[in-house]
Structure formats: C-alpha cells, structure tokens
Amino acid sequence: DLVTGKRIGIGLASDGLYRLPIRVATALLTAIQTDKRREDCLQSFMYWHERFGHLPFGILKHLFPDLCSSFDVSSISCDVCQFAKHVRASYPLSSSCANEAFSLIHSDVWGPSGIHTHQGFQYFITFIDDFSRATFIYLLKDRSEVPRIIETFILLVHTQYGANVKTFRSDNAREYMCRPVEEFLRQRGIVHETSCSYTPPQNGVAERKNRQLLNVTRALLFQRNLPKHYWGDAVLTSAYLINRMPSRVLNGRTPHSLLPGSRPPFPLPPRVFGCVCFIHDHSPNVKKLDPRSIKGVFVGYSPTQKGYKCIDPITGRAYVTRDVTFLEHASYFGANPLQGEQSVGREEYSQRQELQFIDFLDYKKTESLNTVDVPEKEERGDNSIEKEGPQLFGQFYSRRGTRTEVMTCDARSTSNPNATPSLDEPSPTEETVETHDEIEKKNDDLPIALRKGVRSCTQHPIGNFVSYSRLGKDYKCFVSTLSLAVIPRTVAEAQSDSKWADAMKEEIDALRRNLTWEVVKIPEAAHLVGSKWVYTIKYKPDGSVERYKAQLVAKGFSQKYGIDYLETFAPVAKMKTVRVVISLAVMKEWKMYQLDVKNAFLNGDLEEEVYMHMPPGYEEPEMCCKLKKALYGFKQSPRAWFERLRRVMIRHGYKQGNGDHTLFVKKKESKVTLLLVYVDDMIVTGDDEEEIIKLKGLLATEFDLKDLGKL
Template sequence: MDSGCTQHMISDSRMFTSLIGDVENYDKITFGDNSKGKVEGLGKIEISSEYSINNVLLVDSLNFNLLSVGQLCDLGFQCLFKPNEVIVSKIDGGEVVFKGFRHNNLYLVNFNSKNANLQACLFSKNSMGWLWHRRLGHVGMNTLKKVMKKDLVCGLKDITFEKDKLCSACQAGKQVANTHPSKTFISTSRPLELLHMDLFGPTTYTSIGGNNYGFVIVDDFSRYTWVYFLEDKTEVAHVFSKFAKRAQNEFNTSIVKIRSDNGREFDNTNIEEYCDEVGIKHEFSATYTPQQNGVVERKNTTLITLARSMLDEYGTSEKFWAEAINTACYASNRLYSHRLLDKTPYELLNGRKPNILYFWVFGVFNNATGMVEETYDVEFDESNGSQGAHVDVVNIDEEPLVEAMKNMPIGDIKPKEDEDEVQTNDQPSSSMAPQDGSEQDKILPNEDVHVRQEQIDEQAQDVGTPVQAPQVAPQRRSQLTSGHPKELIIGSPTKGVTTRSRNTAAFVQAYSFVSSIEPSTIDQALSDPDWVNAMHEELNNFTRNEVWTLEARPKGARVIGTKWVFRNKQDDEGNIVRNKARLVAKGYSQVEGIDFGETFAPVARLEAIRFLLAYASHHDTKLYQMDVKSAFLNGYINELVYVEQPPSFEDPNHPNHVYRLSKALYGLKQAPRAWYERLRDFLIEKGFTIGRVDTTLFIKKTDNDLFVCQVYVDDIIFGSTNEEYCTEFGKMMAKEFEMSMIGELTFFLGFQIKQLREGTFIYQEKYTRDLLKRFKMDDCKPIETPMATNIKLDPDESGIKVDQTLYRSMIGSLLYLCASRPDIMFSVCLYARFQADPKESHLTAVKRILRYLKHTPSIGLWYPKGVSFELLGYTDSDFAGCRVERKSTSGGCYLLGCSLVSWSSKKQNCVSLSTAEAEYIAAGSSCAQLLYMKQTLKDYGVELTRIPLLCDNESAVKLTNNPVQHSRTKHIDICHHFIRDHAAKGDILLRNVGEQLADIFTKPLDESNFCRLRSELNVLDARMIM
C-alpha cells in the first residue's frame, strides 16, 4: 500500500477482469527515481466476490503492484495503520474488508493465502461457495446450487454459489465442445441392468501406483461410476469378472447386459466365455460410433475436466493423475444428480444420502519429500492454490496455461462451465475415464493390492480391484480420434493424459506425458523430469536384478566406463510411447580373453518371422508378443568385470568406488550371448526344444497341440493351437523375468501386423511414409512401377557424382523395406551395385522407387486362412543382365500355400555361357533355400518330400534330372550340381512351368505384367484387406 501513490496501478494485464487499452488522457507515470512509465490501459480488478476496484492503471515498467491509499479513501474505505499490520474497513459500519501486513517498513496486502504468489495479490475468491467448489473436485456451481437446494447431500447448508464466474483452474481445465441433445427417458429400471464399459490408456505418465490404464464402468440406471487402474489392458477380463461377482453380491441384483466398444480388451474369448457362463449379454457399439457408448464417453468427459482442474490448481505433478480421477469420480458419484430422478448416483445405488462433510481440497501433500502420509491429526491448508499460478481474466486466451494452445489445430474452443447434469443420452465425448466407487466416508486402501508405504492406492473402492502389485510400467504416447476430443487431456495441453488409440479415419495428434526430444548429453536429460524418471527406472532394474555390487576400486584392475543413452520408443503409428534411458558399458574398451570370451548370439531371421506368421494364419492361431524388460541384465557373465558408477548418479558416500558385475550390462560384448544362454537354458528346463536350423525357435508339443515361440533378442512372439498354453507361458515368463506383456501381435521389428478373421496382413506403411519424408520425397509425383522397362544402368563413368552417404542411406532404407515389399526387391538390389561411386543417373533411378512407394505406401503381404499349406518354389534367371561383368541375376520366391514367406534377387558369382546354365545355377540356389524351409517345417511338425521347384527353362530342368556331360555343360562348377543330388534323393522335384512368378525378381516389367505378378504373389494393398 502506498500513501504517496495517486492511483492504483499494476503491470500485468492478465489481472484485469475488464480493461480498456486506448487511454489518451493519462500522462506518463513518474516513479520515485524520476523514471517514467507509460500508461497502457485502465480497467477493473476484483478483490473478492463482493468488492472490486475500478480505475486501476496498467503501467509499463512497473516493478510492484501499488494500491493507492487515497483512492481507497475516496471509495468509502478507511485505513488503520498499526505497527505490524494495516486494516482496511468500510467507513459506514466499520466492516473489515481486508488486512495487510508490515514487511521491511512497507505495508503489503496479499488477498490470497500466505503461500500465494504476490503477482496475483489483487484477487481472492475465498468465500465458502468457492471453497466447496474446490473441495468437491471443481464441480460446476449449478450442480452445487442444485444439490444444496434439493437437499441431496448431508453437510451443504446455507452456502452462496456464484454461478456466473469460473476459477482459473476451471478455465484452464474445462474447455469443451458443444454436445448433442439429451434423451428425455430412462432406458433401464434398476441398477446393474446395463453397465457401460470403456478403457483409457496407455497414459503417458505412469501413476504412483505403477498403472497406465483405466477401466471405467458406469451403471446406466444410477450413473454410478467405478474405475479400476490397471498396469496392462490384458487385465480387463480378470478385473471385470471379479467386479461382476462382488457387485452382484453387494447390491443383491444381477447384471443383465454390458456395453462396450470393439477394442480387443473387450472383444476377446475371455470376456465372452465369462459372459456366456454367467448369462450376461454383451453388446458392442458400431465401429467408429462412440455415440452408441455415449454414457461412459460422457462420464469420461466430466471426470477428465474435473481431474484437469484439480491437477492444475496447485500445479500437482501429473503422476497423480489417477488420484485426481479417483477423487473426481468419488465426488461426482455423490454430487451429480440424475436429471430425471433428482437423486445422486450414490443414493440411487445405496438408498441413502451421501455425507460430504469430510471433503477437503485436492492437492495438498508434503512438498519436501513428495511422500504421502496417512494420519488422523492433521490440518488442511485449503488456501486457493489456483490463484498462485492463475489470474481470473475475461479473455481465456490470455491465460498463461493455455497460451500453448493458440497454435494447435483443434478447431474452435470456447471456455464454458462444465455441464451440471449427467446426460442420459448416448453421445460422443472421450474415453478418458475415472472412478470412485466407495460407500465409505473415506478413500481407503484396497486389501488386494500391496504397495510401498509412500504410495497411494489408486484402485476402485466400492468393488475390490484384482490387480497385480504396482510396477514401473512403460510410458505411452497415443493419439485422439474424432470421438475423443482434444479437451480431454489432463494437465496442460502440452502434456496430458491421452486416450487409447483407435483406428479411425480421422484423428488429431495428442500431446503426451513423454518427452519428444532425445537428449544428447546427461545434462540435457537431467533438466527434463521425464528423462530423470526414465533413468531412475533403469537403475531400479539394476537393483531388482542384482546386477552389480559396489566395491572399493581394486588396484590395477581394468574398469570399464559407462554412459547414458537416450532413445524414444515409438508404436506402429509413429507415436512416442516411452522415454527409454539405457545405462551402457563402453564395451569398445574391453580386451578379448580378459574382459570377454565368446560373443556370438543368434537372432531370428526376418523370413523366420514371416514363416511363423504364415503358419499361425493357416492354423487360425492368434499370435502374441511380449518383451523382457532390461533383458541383458538377466544374463550371467563368467568374467570378472568392473564398471564405473553411472554418470551423475554416483554414491555420495563412496564416489570413487566401482561396481563389480555379476550379470551382463548393455554395451558389453558378451551381453547378448549371456542373455540368450540364460533364456535358452530356462526354456529347455521347462520342456521346450530348439529348432533344428533356427536356434531362436522354441517348440513345445503336448498331445495334438503345438506351442511355438520365436525370439529376437528381448522381443518374443508366441502362439499355440491351444489358447490356454499362451496364458500359462505368459505366467511362466513373468515368474522368472520382468516382462512387458504387450498383447496381441501388432507391431514387430518395423512390421505392422493385422491379424484378421480372413488372414494376416503384414505391411510397413508407417516406415514407408517416414522414409519418403526423410528423403524429402513425400510430395513427389507418384508412378506405377519401380523401374523403367528399358533401363540399362552402368557405372556411368562420365556422369555427375552425387552424395555417397545419401545414396547409401537410401539403398539401406529400401533394403529393410524389402522385408515386406518383394515388389521392389529386384530394383533395389540392382541399384545397390552402384554404391561405391553413385552418379546422378543412379540417384534418379532410386528416386523412381520412392515415387513408386508414394503411389503404393500401404502394400504388404497377405497370408489368407483356409488354403493349402504345401511348400512351393519358383526359380528364374536372366542372362548376362549385368552390363559391367556380364553376370546373370538369380531370382526365386517360396510360398507356403498362397503365403509368400521368402524371396531373393542376387547376382550370380560366375559368368554363364547360356540361359540354361544361368537357370541351372539359379535352381541350385533355390534348392538350398527350400531345404532350409523343409527343415524348419519339421520343427512345426510338418514332413515334406519331393518339394516342387518350378522353372521356365526346359534345358535346365533336363540338366538337373538327366546328368549328362557334354561340351556345353562340362565346365559348370561342381558346386552347382548340388541340386542334382537332392533331385535324385527325391527332396526336390524340378518341373517346367509356363507362368513364372519369379520374373518379378530378375527383370524389369511393364505395368501390366508387374501388377499381375504382384497380385498373384498376394502382395496387396491394405485398402483391399481392411
């Protein structure tokens, strides 16, 4: 307060409830040091729910907000200055309006709590109405007014609720789009007659209970809501079965129907078998039609906006998102009245009014330790925390929290108070849901879950939550569909809980809790809480797996350095799902024979993955995937190895100590082998056998059922003709290793995999689009074939040189794409021959492939069900196609029934003197591939003899079946007669064919023939399949 100041003045325009920017009648303000400040506006500021101050100047360069004593007196107030405080009261009646305090010989006024931000010192809403608004999860004023007026709860009496205002936390958290009209009738007649269910997640921050998913259940009749927080969405079936049993016993009535969307967590055999067993009808909403599941969708909207406001008010960490949702659900079950029955969900379900006297404001915890303590003797500081970070202003666009939203393409957004009614219509909203569920007067921990002392139990309260003990779960980033609008992000728009991804035609990208920037240094990572959490998670894995022991540094011992590596993990849509921090050893400093011995470890070939997919599709077997968390940390090492302590995480008591390893560490040369041997020994101990030729394939046969497991380092694909074996395998692995059960196989090694009723589709559309974007060809002109029919490339000695790195990068990227795109195999392999000295003509040819990919980004392999499973090969060769060495190109493709699982295009090692010789050499290579596949089929329990190999050169066929020697064949190297031996044994049957499918791997074709062969190989566009 300033008695020498002629008028109130502040420097922050956000503090005004109304502001006039065009002020010409005011001169510049002169400060005490004779400096001047420009008057930029004049407006009004509210100091309470009843009082406001007019004629407040907005002054540039003002360091402190000044409250004019003279202007207060002119408004009918009097100021009493005491040694330690100042009291401002009304002249008429002496009613105290506010008080100030003395500090450093200045009288200051803070209209907020003692902890409030002084920049917001001209704003306060501490009336009882606003306090209850904040205590009850920031529900709408209309709801509070209605609840009190109709006497629907106990403990809410004689309170004035200001309907026409919003607190700033609500302005930041409750931005919603217009809704659809509500229904005017009730579809059900009693509780549990119809339950609406939805799943949201994975959330991008793991909750303090270790969960990343929320399973929401809403009763159609009462609108009572339960939410269960899960670590993995595969727990839905188990949780629902326990919920159903307990709910039916507790409320003494039966569940008739449940309604959900078509997500795999609901549309699966576990839920259907349970529903069939207990007589529950399961209804599904139509695809892409969230309106049909609108009850739970609308409930999600309500709860998310409340949770966002609660988190925003005190700036509470997003890791408490589950607690905020649980609190919002707990409050809404006791406050929101049914618009047709005029009762709260709690009363409709339990038959009595809820008591809310024990409610306190959400968000108060121990800032010093971050720990939550449960205690009875405690005082709650319910000061208006939201005003420390926000100022209530008329223009929501000026709110600091939402400034980041200004450039977001989310359509028209307008601030509005949350709807007070629980709609009874089925209307679209979002799938971010919460829960309460307790009839208790206090949120109690659930006895089914054991957590650390400092953790809050986030589980549903009314019906027990049958979930596993919390673990550090992967952080996920996903996307919002048209049925899940942007306003449902908890927290600020730049970091929020996002909903489960759905495969809809139209979607908008959601911001997430994970960091999108990969740090290049440890200092950068330490400045980002997301990466700090990732590093702590990695070190927790070391402790959990007992990887090392801290010891004094041995004299003369070799100590290997360590470093942090940071990577963002993405899903099949390219969304960042996890920030992964990996502590690795500097293995390049190891010495063979001292620090390591054998290092070889097998990994699955890509064709082995396709083989398994084809087998599973033919036998109508569902494949699943899981990965081992920090797999290398499970492998035992035999050598004595010391490593330095992790950078920036040294033991403060022993900073010079080193770690002695008992298990492998990422970066060590022997780490892959140590992990493979640990996994191999474990699976063999459990009764599995290793594949004859593929040592990453593990098989277990029981009666007529077969279980197959394919391993690629720490990623595991598995499936069985008996679904129960998959469940048992998951439990078995989880007991031995820390697993991440990803669920149904959808994305593996860059493959996007769709397991459909008619078959399996494998494609790399995301990789293709990323490749085009990386090489700046995403806007190129499409073309129908990857290469011209008249192309005759040579070294082009006089051509213009191009960037070797760019050219090789293109070739390498395209070679990986060939794993699901056999249609570009020949062109890529042909152009790869010029990587040593690429010219402009070669680069132009490669860009034509990219133009073709622009035309066909979603082409992939189709493995249909219900067809034969015979092994068949095609072999072909051109003649002297290489213009430099005049060598021929061998091509081949190999099918299991109609499923193309392997193919090749390779320049031969020698010059052939005739087309027969070239075809004969190609047939020998194809024979070797078929024998490999024959051995693999034995592991799957399939015995084959006389495998057909089709060739379009009759001379080559006769040369194989009739080993004659004459002047035109005697020079052929003995190694190429390999096929003769196996033809004589009956392993291979080489036959002549008129229609050669392998032509696509040996020569350029015109558009008509190219598209025909591509189609006959079942290389199809995703739009034809899905």
C-alpha cells in the first residue's frame, strides 16, 4: 500500500505474470477502493474549504467529521491560504542574558516627535544594558548626531563604570550603519550586531523599552496637563524613574542597583512631575518689596547637580535648585476639555500668538483683538455682528459690497491708483458715475440672483492690471495675428489648403528618407497601430508665420503589450547629477555646451515587429507600414532613442555611469569629457576641448544635431 506502506501480499511470477492468491487479490481490491474513497473525501473536503472562503482545516474538520475519517488533516495544505493568510513567524521569549554589566548594549533611535522641545530636540536615542536593563537616554536635534552620541556613551561606560562594551546591537538604520560608527566600533573591538531588514522584533529589548518610556512619558504629561513640547523633560524623567523601579525581568530588583558602584537611588525626594513649584529668586536685582519666589513648573531631576529642575513658562528660563516649594496637588496649566490634548497657558504666548490660537485657548473676550470695520448697511441690519458679543477669533470678516457692472470712480481709485484701462473697456464718464445709495436702490428691484452677484476673493480685479495697452507694439501685433491663422481639424481640411498639404508632404518625405518604415501587405492576424496628423504653426519673433508644420504621430494607446511593445523604461538624468556636473564645471572652470537633437525619437531602432496603418491621406488598399524606427507616440520610443544613443557613445570609447546611466564619461590621459543626456537635450563639458569638438562632430553625423552654444 503506497499510502500506509504496509505489504498487502506476495505474488509468484509465472510465465511473465504475477499470480496472486484470492486472499491477496481481495486485499488489493479493498486497498484500491479505500484509496478511491480517500481521494473522493479529500476532494469533497477541499471543495467545502473553498466554498466557505478557505475556512481553517481544524474548524472544517469539526463541521464534517465523516469526511476526515479517511485521511489526516495535518497532511494536506492549501497554496491559496499560504498566499492570502501568511503571517510572520512568532518570536519565542528569550531567556538569555549577559553575564556582566555593559557587555551587551541595545540601542534604538525614536522620532521625529513632530513637536520640538524648547531646546529644539525632536529625537531621542536609548542605550539599554542587557545585564542590568539600565536605560541611558540622550535627546537629539537630528539623526546625524548619533555617531557622536555613541562615542560619548561608550567613553562614559569606560570611565564611570570601568567596563568595556563588547557587543553593540541595533537595527539597520543608516545612522547606525554609517562609516564613522563602523570605524569607531571596529577600532574599539566592539562587535556590531544588527537585526534583519523589516524585523524589529530582533531588536526587541530596545523596542519594548521605547514603548515603556513613551507610556510613562504620556502619563507624566497628562497627569498635570502639560503641553506636548515638554516631552523632552518628561522622557528624561521617565528613564530616571524606570531605572529606580523594581523590574519583573530582574526578579524584583532595580536596574540602578545592578550597576557597578551604584549609589543611593534618590539623592533627592521624588516629586510629582509637572506640579506647581515656587523657586526662590536668588537674583541680586530683587528689591526689598519684590516677590521672593518665581512660580514655575517642576520638570525633572538634574543628572549633574543635586537639585530639582524647574522652568518658568513665562520666560522659558530653567532653574536647577534645592530651594523649591512644591504644590504637588496643583497644576500650572488648566484642565483641557479636549481628550488627548493639553491646554497651553496664555502667558507663554505673545500678543500675536494669542490672536493665532485664541479660538483654541480660552474663548474669552480680550481687548487686544482688533476687528475689521463692518459696512453701515450690515451694522444696521438685523443680522449684524455685535461688537460687544464674545469674540471667538482674532478678527471679524464681512462680505464685500455687491459688485455691479458700473464701477464708481472711488472704487477705481482705491483698487489701483495707477491702473491703465484696457483697450476693450470704456473710460468712465460723468454719466456712469453713481453713488453707492443709487446703485443699491437699483439693485433692490433686481432678482436676488442678479442682486447678489458673483463673489470675489480679491480687491484687485485683474482687469485693472492686465490689458492690451501694456503690451509692446511688436508683441501686440503678434498676439493679434494668433487668431488669424486657422489650424485644420481634419486631414481633408488640411489637404484642401496648399500650405498644409506641402507640410504633410515634407513630413512624409523626411520619414521615407530616414527609412522609418517599409510598405508591405497586411499580414494575417497582424495588429495594426493607428496614426494621426498633428498640425502646428511656428511664428517668428515679430509675429509673422515662419512655417507650417505637420507631424505624423502614432496612436500609442492602441498598442498591446507583448505584441507591439515590451519594455518602455528609459532613464532620465537625475537632478542631483545635473547639479553635480554644473558644480564641477564651475569649480574646475570648464566650459559647458548645450546640444539639442531634432526629432530624437525618430532615431530609435525598433526591436519589436510593429505594423501601422498607412498615414491618413496616403492610404493604399491592403497595404500597411512595417516600422523599422520609432515614431513619436509609441510607448517604446524613448527607450529606443536612448538605446541608439548609448550604442553610439559606447562604440566611440565613452563609459556609461553606474550611479546615473545618462552620464557618459571619457578619460584621455589626464583629461576628461562628460556628456549628460536629458531626453533629447545634452550638456557637454570637460577640460578636453579637442575631444568636445570631436564629440560634436560625431553626434552631428549620427543625428540631426542643433548646437545651442555655451550654457
């Protein structure tokens, strides 16, 4: 039995056949029937698995126990379930721990916070000793400070605790993988262990410590309604307290007690973070009748001084002193009605900031707020805004008066005293000047839709600033001729005009000279791509017509992937590369030249077999164009053009850049020549003038090149 592996019976060979006894044959038939029943049950089981939306096999076995009696559910699998429900492997709890302090350090960077502290910090970095689980934390303004902080911490461990860091564990963030960090750790003989990409559980000690720190930090901020920009002091205080609290991981011991040469945990009695405190004023300028203390907020403990750290929110000045009186039950900042947000005291903001945040702070009337004058009509109306009412915002804004077709002289003069009237706008006369009251009386008889008019968001109508009278004489002629030339909309309309017919013939002749296609019979089952004509008019600077241009473009949207095109990607010069090349040329005093390739996409050779309908107006029955080169509009045209240019440059000794494939470099002795390509525009620079002239000639022979001179 191939399934169970049991032997059914033994047959003796006779005349080229195996003769089985009746007993063995019966057992064999039974085994075959059992296999058939097992396959049927398994197939039915999988059908129900799919009908129920790929229900787990364990639940399905509970629903259909009879189906599962003939096979083992654990031996089957479903690929669809693996694709749809695959999860990451679980990480078992690790019981391993370092044998001595600071032999293994876990580290992680948190941030950005989104809110800067008073000192401008928005990140913090943690260092956790695996043996004692003591946490060391540093505030950062930018991630670039990480290498310096790592050196500072390792020197601190060596000097203060007489220990050497043996292993440093972090994630794969670039601030940890940079060269200064790697060189420093290598010189110290420290092994740098990193987690796998997108696998933060492998750095779980640091990740969980960050979560614990933030949990305590939020609690400290919320308990006394501190603003969020105090998070830096709160997270430092969180680390200070956590290091002195018993830990389940350490069997009830504190991290501080396991550090070498540990001192008393609390040199000062702990106080409630964020409570009101009164700081004794030691200033020599205090007069005899002046207050002897300053009201502030308690924000933590100093790591280098035996004193409490307090802040005066009004001035932002920090104090470290023992001469403090605490009101631990009181909060400096008022309770906030918004859940999860903290109220900010008004004394922290200037008058300008109060105007900005008044709708979020206290909703009270203030005398410092200004209002915009409301028109008399709105002041007399029933729905007018009462100035004595509570002010929720810094200013009141009212709708402007109704704009009518007739503008008063006053309105014109106030909107723009130097405005020049448009050619199409008549100058105001005495008959058109009306008072505001007369206009309102006329508007009262109009329907409401006309009386309300159109809302305007500007006090400076564009008609008062932009007009034909401001144009130069030549440009005014140019603008006026734009409406005279008519661009045809159809091929028949273009062929009826000799100018456009000649332009179309010129385009067809150019494509034929370029050997863009060959005319063949339409192959069977061939997919034909369409084409269309695009007509434009080129003007001279004086406004006269330079030439009429007709361009044949392909209808790329009708192409089918895998038939008419495969790859379409074409590299484009990166802006960083452009800036580097320009900076290098300026620093080395190289000359830069700009080149432009005319009809660049027409130079690309097609690798696919593409058939196109005959151009409109030049159709031939049962014939089509088998394209050899690309046309504008094809999806692969940019790729074909760049590939042709790449082959030309490589053939003449240029090397393609690795970081940017659009950069071509040629070194000749001690001189260098650079060519940077952005679609059909090129920048040529270097210190080899002879090679630059040679390169221009080379490109001119390969393509229709236009030299735009020095850049």
